[in-house]
Amino acid sequence: MARNRRPPASTVVLLASALLPMAAPAAEVEAYGTTLARYYTQNYRDLNKYRYVPLTQFVGIDANKLGDTGWSMHFYGWGQTDLGDQSSPSGKSGGDLTYGYLQYRAPKANAEFKLGRFAAQGAAGQELVDGISTRADLRGGFTFSFFGGKPVEYNLEGAPKAAPRDFITGARLAWRASHFGELGVSYLQDGTTPKDQPGQPLLEDHSRKLLGGDLRISPHATLELTGRVAFNQKKEDPTAPAESKTRLAEQDYSFSWKIAKVVQLSGRVTERNFKDFYGGTNLPFLFRQIETEKYKAQSGELTIGLSSPVQFIADYRKAQREANGDSTRVGGELRIIPETFKLKSGFGYHRITAADVPLVGGTVPFYSLAHKEARLWLLHDGGRYYLSLDAVSYSFDDKNNPLLNNEPNSFLGVASLGFRATSGLTLSGDVSYGMNPTYKKEVRGLLRLEFRFGNNSSKGGAK
Amino acid sequence: MKAWKARPFLLLVLLVGLGVFTGCSILSQEASFAATHPEKLGPGRPMCTTCHDVEVLPGARKPYSTFDHTPSFLKNHASAVGRDAGTCAVCHGQSFCSDCHGGKTMIPPAVLLGNRPDRDVPHRAGYLSYHQIDGKVDPGRCYTCHGRSNNERCTACHK
Known part of the structure; x- marks a missing residue:
């Protein structure tokens, strides 16, 4: 199948840069970015050693109030080059325009219009789209949103190709009852069935048509119930007249209840049919975790210390997969974020269990995925300087797990020291050391320069 | 009918004008969200109810507590973004989302x-x-x- 030809990333970045002079008449212009110089070595357990020196530059520009109106322009992109071994499957250098769009915000009705490359949140995950989007609040509590365009894909030379996605469009109409709740209906169409395979079972066909509904009920400010359901209306096999056209793609229900001012209990139940919800996977058969199977998850969380300097979160999550059994994750996290004291810290511990995995042709019939995860972090912010430490470890129960290369323990520690030269310029350095089943030893060093200049520094990456 | 066929541009202008007029007449008259949060926020994850109590956020028609950055809100933030991305944009630029997405x-x-x-x-x-x-x-x-x-x-x- 012929692939759509796309301009190289560098062309997109150059074209976007050519538009930047349009930002000149803006009343508020802000430029920000991060320069990263990394150095790391990886010693594989098969004795191969690699030395990586990637240089990465992120740059963003926000030009607000163009001509003192509600128009604005926003650009964000990155470029990278490797001075050592190749660090990414994309090649030794690369770059991309992450987003770049012209936006209009109306003074009333939260009306908004975007043109260019932007993020759209439609039905399944976040999508970057080259196209248009609009939204507005209507009279009587109604609200309407729409987006449409060509989805941005992460294509790699040499990777197996699936059918290209030609367009994606989504719309949502909702009604909001002040304070009490919201009821919405939505539709998402992602791509069309490839035309050069008529009447065939289309293994490559990732198109989907999701008709959804969502509900939010909040009888009191302390209690919120939400629900979302989506059905895939795409007919999988056009030659099978008996096939149901509508299949459940997702249902997701959650609640959160602030039992007291500092205590919250929340829970969530999710069911997804992967093929219908995500439109399938582009992974080859052997690595497919999913295809047509259903996935269910139930989770619960108890937070003690909302709005408090000391916060404890106990969490539980159970995932059920039709083909591979259940897994559970249970544990807790303690976060200490004082308002006046400069040291912030956190500690978390989780126990993960999962159904045994059959091992065909191995020395043992099954292996276990059960393990423990622990994390400790510290952040001392002295204003002019800051220091952070972050340590994560995994300890696996079953040393016979073939994925572990006889190494049941993993560890990574990161130390970072930062210096704020001015309010808009910060220099920091990270050093990390780790070992895991893939790397006998992994040492990393990183220098980070963050800058933010302009007359609108009240949002963006700062929070 | 023939007259309209002869003037497709005029027909287009009329239709667009009618659409804009209809669209504007059904738009809410409430003011849009502030472009940026008027007060500087403190350290850590913000809890809107620290200042806003139980009042309703105009436009979103939801109590401020809906947007408290509790641990469960952070884990389930996708549904909040899907409904109220404009509220997020008061404090977060899209580059904040791009850190992970x-x-x-x-x-x-x-x-x-x-x-x-x-x-x-x-x-x-x-x-x-x-x-x-x-x-x-x-x-x-x-x-x-x-x-x-x-x-x-x-x-x-x-x-």
Whole structure:
């Protein structure tokens, strides 16, 4: 199948840069970015050693109030080059325009219009789209949103190709009852069935048509119930007249209840049919975790210390997969974020269990995925300087797990020291050391320069 | 009818004008959200109810408590973004989202934000090694970003 030809990333970045002079008449212009110089070595357990020196530059520009109106322009992109071994499957250098769009915000009705490359949140995950989007609040509590365009894909030379996605469009109409709740209906169409395979079972066909509904009920400010359901209306096999056209793609229900001012209990139940919800996977058969199977998850969380300097979160999550059994994750996290004291810290511990995995042709019939995860972090912010430490470890129960290369323990520690030269310029350095089943030893060093200049520094990456 | 066929541009202008007029007449008259939060926020995850109590956020028609950045809100933030992205934009630029949802970015979020252990970012601690475990234990969350037809990052190695 012929692939759509796309301009190289560098062309997109150059074209976007050519538009930047349009930002000149803006009343508020802000430029920000991060320069990263990394150095790391990886010693594989098969004795191969690699030395990586990637240089990465992120740059963003926000030009607000163009001509003192509600128009604005926003650009964000990155470029990278490797001075050592190749660090990414994309090649030794690369770059991309992450987003770049012209936006209009109306003074009333939260009306908004975007043109260019932007993020759209439609039905399944976040999508970057080259196209248009609009939204507005209507009279009587109604609200309407729409987006449409060509989805941005992460294509790699040499990777197996699936059918290209030609367009994606989504719309949502909702009604909001002040304070009490919201009821919405939505539709998402992602791509069309490839035309050069008529009447065939289309293994490559990732198109989907999701008709959804969502509900939010909040009888009191302390209690919120939400629900979302989506059905895939795409007919999988056009030659099978008996096939149901509508299949459940997702249902997701959650609640959160602030039992007291500092205590919250929340829970969530999710069911997804992967093929219908995500439109399938582009992974080859052997690595497919999913295809047509259903996935269910139930989770619960108890937070003690909302709005408090000391916060404890106990969490539980159970995932059920039709083909591979259940897994559970249970544990807790303690976060200490004082308002006046400069040291912030956190500690978390989780126990993960999962159904045994059959091992065909191995020395043992099954292996276990059960393990423990622990994390400790510290952040001392002295204003002019800051220091952070972050340590994560995994300890696996079953040393016979073939994925572990006889190494049941993993560890990574990161130390970072930062210096704020001015309010808009910060220099920091990270050093990390780790070992895991893939790397006998992994040492990393990183220098980070963050800058933010302009007359609108009240949002963006700062929070 | 023939007259309209002879003047397609005029017909288009009339239709667009009618659409704009109808659209404007059904628009809410409430003021839009502030472009930026008027007060500087304190350290840590913001809790709107610290200042706003139980009042309703105009436009969103929801109590401010809906947007309290509790642990469960952070884990379930996708549904809040889907409904009220304009509220998020009062404090967050899109570059904040791109730290994790950057699409093609070659650097894992945990490395980019290695100096912010207080932020809840994915893929900490040698995730290249751990992903083969995580993908078997709980694959549901991978596909929000990876493994679908939206990228070939997985298939670069898993051919």
